[in-house]
Amino acid sequence: MLSVEEALERILAFFHVLEPERKPILDALGQVLAEDIEGRFDIPPLANSAMDGYAVQATSVAGASPEHPMNLRVTGTVAAGHLPTVAVEAGTAVRIMTGAPIPDGADAVVPFEDTDEVERRASSVSMDTIGVNVAAPIGANVRPAGQDVRAGQQVLQKGAVLRAQEIGVLASMGYGEVSVIRRPVVSILATGDELVDPAGEPRPGGIYDSNSYSIASAVRQAGGVPHLLGIAGDNVEAIGEMLKQGLASDILITSAGVSKGDYDVVKDVLARQGDISFWSVRMRPAKPIAFGTLAGPDGRRVPHLGLPGNPVSTLVGFEQFGRPAIVKMLGKGGSPRSTVQAILEQDIDNYDGRRVYARVKVVKREGVYYAKLTGHQSSNLLTSMTRANGLAICPEDTSVKKAGEQVTVQMIDWPENVF
Ligand code: AMP
Ligand code: MG
Numbered sequence: 001m002l003s004v005e006e007a008l009e010r011i012l013a014f015f016h017v018l019e020p021e022r023k024p025i026l027d028a029l030g031q032v033l034a035e036d037i038e039g040r041f042d043i044p045p046l047a048n049s050a051m052d053g054y055a056v057q058a059t060s061v062a063g064a065s066p067e068h069p070m071n072l073r074v075t076g077t078v079a080a081g082h083l084p085t086v087a088v089e090a091g092t093a094v095r096i097m098t099g100a101p102i103p104d105g106a107d108a109v110v111p112f113e114d115t116d117e118v119e120r121r122a123s124s125v126s127m128d129t130i131g132v133n134v135a136a137p138i139g140a141n142v143r144p145a146g147q148d149v150r151a152g153q154q155v156l157q158k159g160a161v162l163r164a165q166e167i168g169v170l171a172s173m174g175y176g177e178v179s180v181i182r183r184p185v186v187s188i189l190a191t192g193d194e195l196v197d198p199a200g201e202p203r204p205g206g207i208y209d210s211n212s213y214s215i216a217s218a219v220r221q222a223g224g225v226p227h228l229l230g231i232a233g234d235n236v237e238a239i240g241e242m243l244k245q246g247l248a249s250d251i252l253i254t255s256a257g258v259s260k261g262d263y264d265v266v267k268d269v270l271a272r273q274g275d276i277s278f279w280s281v282r283m284r285p286a287k288p289i290a291f292g293t294l295a296g297p298d299g300r301r302v303p304h305l306g307l308p309g310n311p312v313s314t315l316v317g318f319e320q321f322g323r324p325a326i327v328k329m330l331g332k333g334g335s336p337r338s339t340v341q342a343i344l345e346q347d348i349d350n351y352d353g354r355r356v357y358a359r360v361k362v363v364k365r366e367g368v369y370y371a372k373l374t375g376h377q378s379s380n381l382l383t384s385m386t387r388a389n390g391l392a393i394c395p396e397d398t399s400v401k402k403a404g405e406q407v408t409v410q411m412i413d414w415p416e417n418v419f
Contacts, residue, residue, distance in 0.1 A: 001280045001281065001282045001287075002278055002280065002281050002282065003281075003282050003355075003396070004281060004282065004283050004320055004355055007278060007281045007289065007291075007320075007321065008320065008321060008324060010277055010278065010291070011277075011291055011303075011305070011321050011324075011325060012324060012325060012328055014293065014301075014303045014325075015251075015303065015325045015328045015329050016328075016329070017181060017328070017329065017330075017331045017333075018181050018182050018183075018184060018250065018329045018330070018331070019181070019182060020034035020035070020179045020180060020181055020182065021179070021180065021181075021182040022177050022178070022179050023177060023178070023180065024176060024177055025162075025167050025170045025171060025175060025176065025177065025178050026167065028162050028167070028178050028180045029162055029163070029164070029167055030161065030162065030163075030223060031161070031162055031180035031181060031182075031183065031223070031330065032159060032160070032161055032162075032180060032181040032330055032331035032332055033156055033157070033158055033159060033160045033161075033162060033166070033178065033179070033180055034158060034179040034180050034181050034331075035158055035178070035179045036154055036156070036157055036158050037154070037155050037156035037157075037169075037170065037173075037175070037178075038152055038153065038154055038155060039149035039150055039151050039152060039153045039154075039155050039173060040151065040173050040174060041151045041173075042145045042146035042149065042150055042151050043146070043147075043148045043149040043172055043173065044143055044145055044146075044147065044148065045145060046101040046102070046145050047101065047102045047142055047143065047144050047145045048080075048099050048100055048101050048102060048142075048143050049096045049097065049098055049099065049100050049102060049109045049141060049142065049143070050098065050109065050141045050142070050143050051098060051109055051111040051112075051141045052096070052097050052098050052111065052112055053095075053096060053109045053110050053111040053112050053114070053115070053141065054072070054074070054093040054094065054095055054096065054109065054110045054112075054115060054130055054132065055078075055084075055088055055093060055094045055096045055102055055103050055106035055108070055109050056072060056088060056092075056093045056106060056107075056108055056109070056110055056132065056136065057088060057089070057090055057105065057106060057107055057108070058107050058108040058135075058136050058137060058138045058140070059090065060072055060090055060091055060092075060093075060132075061108070061110060061132045061134070061135050061136050062135050063135060064132045064133060064134055064135050065133065065134070065135075066133045069116060069131035069132055069133050070131070070132045071129050071130070071131050071132075072091055072092055072093040072129065072130055072132060073091060073092045073093070073128065073129055074092070074093050074094070074095055074127060074128055074129065074130050075088075075092045075093070075094060076094045076095070076103075077094065077095040077096070078094055078095070078096050078097070078100045078101065078103060079097045079100050080097050080098065080099035080100045081099075081100075082100065082101075083101055084100075084101055084102075084103035084104070086103060087103055087104040087105040087106075088103050088104070088105040088106035089105055093110075093130055093132075094106065095130075096109060102142055106142075107138045107139065107142065108136035108137065108138060108139065108140040108141065108142060109136070109140060109141035109142055110132050110134065110136050110140070110141075111141065114132065114133050114134040115130050115131060115132050115133060116130065116131035116133065117130060148172075149169075149172075149173070155169060155173070156169060156170070159331065161332060162178070162180065181329075181330055181331040183223055183224055183225050183330065184223075184224045184225065184249075184250035184251060184326055184329040184330065185224070185225045185227055185248075185249040185250050186216075186219045186224045186225065186226050186227065186249060186250065186251050186252075186253060186322075186326065187227045187228075187229050187243075187245070187246025187249040187251070187252045187253070188212050188215050188216055188219070188226055188227065188228050188229060188246075188252075188253050188254075188255075189212075189229040189230070189231075189232055189239070189242055189243060189246065189252065189253070189254045189255075190209045190211050190212045190230070190231045190232070190254070190255050190256065191231070191232045191233075191234060191239055191254055191255065191256045191257045191265075191266055191309075192209075192231070192233070192234060192256045192257065192309060193233045193234045193263065194206055194207050195207065195208070195209040195231045196208055196209065196231075197209055197230070197231060198210075198213070209231055210311050210382060211255035211256070211307075211309065211311060211314045212228050212230075212231070212255070214311065214314065214315055214382075215253055215255065215307070215314060215315075215318055215322070216228055218315060218318050218319070218322070218323065219253075219318075219322070219326065222322070222323045222326040222327060223326060223327070223330045223332070224250075224326040224329075224330075227246065227249060229242050229243070229245050229246050230242065234257060234263035234264075234265050235265060236265050236268050236269050236272060239254070239257070239265060239266060239269045240269050240272070240273055243269065243273075243294060243304070246302075247294065247295075247296045247297055247302050248296070248297070249302065250302075250303075250329060251302070251303045251304070251305060251322075251325060251326075251329075252294065252302060252303070252304040252305070253304075253305045253306075253307060253318070253322060254266050254290075254304065254305075254306045254307065255306075255307045255308070255309050255314045256307075256308065256309025257306070257309065258279070258288045258289065258290045258306045258307070258308055258309075259288045259308060259309075260288075266290055266306045267279070267290050267306070270290055270292040270294075270304065270306070273294050273295065274292045274293050274294040274295065274301075274304060275292045275293055276290065276291075276292045277290075277291040277292050278290075278291060282353070282354045282355060282396055283316075283320070283354050283355045283356075283357065284350075284352075284354045284355070284356050284357070284379075285308070285310065285312050285313035285316050285317075285357065285379035286307065286308055286313040286314075286316045286317035286320070286357075286379075287308070287313075287354065288308050289305070289306065289307065289308070289317055289321065290304070290305070290306025291303070291304070291305055291306065291321075292304050292306075303325070305317075305321060305322055305325070307322070308379075310379035310380045311379075311380060311382040311385075312359070312378075312379040312380065312381060312382060312384065312385055313379045315385060316357050316379075316391065319337075319357075319391070319410075319412060320357075324336070337410045337411055337412065338410075338411045338414070339408050339409060339410050339411065340362060340369050340390070340408075340409050340411060341369065341406050341407070341408060341409075342360075342362050342369035342370055342371035342390075342392070342406070342407055342409050343368060343369065343370050343371070343404065343405075343406060343407075344360075344371050344392065344401055344402070344403055344404065344405050344406070344407040345370055345371060345372040345373070345403055346372070346373045346403050347400055347401065347402055347403050348373070348392060348394040348400065348401040348407070349399075349400050350394045350396075350398055350399055350400060350401070351399070353396055353397070354396060355393060355394070355395060355396045356377075356393070356394040356401075357391040357392070357393060357410070358373055358377055358391065358392045358393075358394065359373065359374045359375075359377065359384050359385055359387070359388035359391065359392075360372055360373055360374060360388055360389075360390050360391070360392040360409060361374055361387055361388055361389055361390070362389055362390045362409055362411065369409070371390065371392045371407055371409050373392075374387035374388045375387065388412070389411065389412060389413050389414070389415055390409040390410060390411045390412055391409065391410045391412060392407045392408070392409045393407065393408045393409070393410065394407070
């Protein structure tokens with residue numbers, strides 16, 4: 001039996017960072033930047049006002065106070081998106097809006113609230129002159145050109161994950177498209193004579209295929225593009241044929257057929273069409289894991305991850321081995337799940353020396369995390385996953401993790417109520 005780490009290392013050895021693609025910036029959200037991004041020009045391009053107010057020369061308002069306002073002649077007005085038409089001189093001011101370029105000659109902006117504009121308006125006094133009630137140091141409320149970005153400066157680094165703020169920065173520099181690592185395509189095949197597609201009619205002895213849908217969703221959450229191949233019965237030819245439809249993808253994932261039962265034939269397909277890397281991992285659930293490669297059309301070896309069929313095993317196996325492979329292909333190599341240390345609320349039994357991933361709900365009470373089992377830990381009970389936000393780990397060498405002990409929990413999501 002392999003440890004989880006050994007299995008993961010062997011699997012990850014088959015994957016590399018995928019090639020870049022160019023796409024519209026909005027479609028690149030969540031992907032990894034494949035190029036360094038330099039400022040194309042200064043941002044802001046021109047010195048501009050941080051406030052609505054009056055552009056002045058600082059020397060014109062030196063010593064101003066409410067008792068001794070400085071009266072300046074207003075020679076014009078300038079709004080954002082327009083260029084000033086007059087320069088500011090000693091003793092003059094230009095009315096200016098936030099974001100509007102600073103007129104020549106001005107070196108400070110006095111906000112409206114520090115002038116007598118409101119009083120003038122209220123008493124219909126001429127606005128050709130404005131009384132300034134405060135002194136303004138040079139540079140007051142002036143946003144200099146290039147304050148955010150200088151032309152030629154590196155702004156975003158290759159390898160960065162594009163979030164809302166990075167997309168905004170790209171837009172601010174007029175980039176419509178960007179080069180990012182493409183998303184891996186993941187083909188998913190469910191196997192089992194008993195399976196019926198959820199869109200189809202139920203039949204006696206049949207069960208609906210949930211694994212295709214849970215894996216596809218987990219693939220999408222991990223940043224991959226799922227491609228459902230459908231359902232193959234438990235025979236080598238059918239599985240082999242259907243897998244061929246997925247050979248153009250970056251990874252094939254099958255569910256079921258990898259345990260020791262009579263009809264567990266996924267491993268026979270791998271034996272016939274590909275190489276088998278290993279079969280058993282020292283973990284629960286998801287001990288039987290198949291991993292190998294199949295020959296692609298162009299001689300490429302297409303990795304194949306065979307997950308066990310029980311719905312919880314499928315998801316936990318995907319979490320430990322499928323997600324990391326996708327994350328690596330996306331160029332996000334160092335993005336493991338976050339873990340928290342929590343106080344366990346019930347025992348986790350470990351009767352055969354495997355690493356147990358127990359489904360738990362983590363909550364925070366008075367600054368401390370607590371992990372509560374979400375019910376019976378049988379690997380066929382998928383609804384126990386719906387109540388879980390983490391997998392609490394009982395190590396291989398621990399026969400029981402006791403209630404009240406500290407446990408490491410791999411967080412599979414961070415819902416609001418954890419905080
Ligand atoms: P197996 O790995 O073929 O022995 O399957 C183990 C268990 O998982 C059996 O109870 C199967 O019916 C169930 N199972 C297999 N594939 C799926 C699937 N796609 N959706 C839901 N349950 C499945
Ligand atoms: Mg089966």
